């Protein structure tokens with residue numbers, strides 16, 4: 001039977017087996033210290049550590065963190081407007097014998113919008129492009145499968161240090 005001057009050592013030691021708390025006062029501490037108190041190594045709270053010599057920290061039992069893994073699709077569909085949409089819209093409208101005004105009325109848009117579309121001054125949102133596709137029977141939107149590989153992104157961004165040096169020359 002070990003009993004130190006605090007008279008609670010045995011009891012505290014038993015408790016510690018179940019849960020990590022101070023060997024002296026029994027308090028569950030955020031941080032416990034390894035300390036030599038009266039020649040005995042104890043795990044104590046910061047308050048009780050003052051009674052002896054602190055020799056280190058007590059590691060808390062490690063809890064396994066459950067990580068949430070967010071699934072990122074490897075491929076993503078991207079809708080892109082074809083480059084020569086202006087030309088295609090104009091040609092098709094003319095082949096249908098419609099003026100810009102006629103066509104505007106037909107799709108419920110302003111004449112100015114059609115003018116801007118056909119001069120390339122206005123890039124239609126995909127929703128409008130889809131409407132134009134239906135009305136004119138043409139293809140304006142292309143679906144691309146975009147992969148998330150970083151190598152591809154780097155290619156799009158373009159510049160490598162090598163390129164920079166080449167340009168400087």
Ligand SMILES: [Zn+2]
Nearest residue numbers: 022025045048
């Ligand atoms: Zn304590």
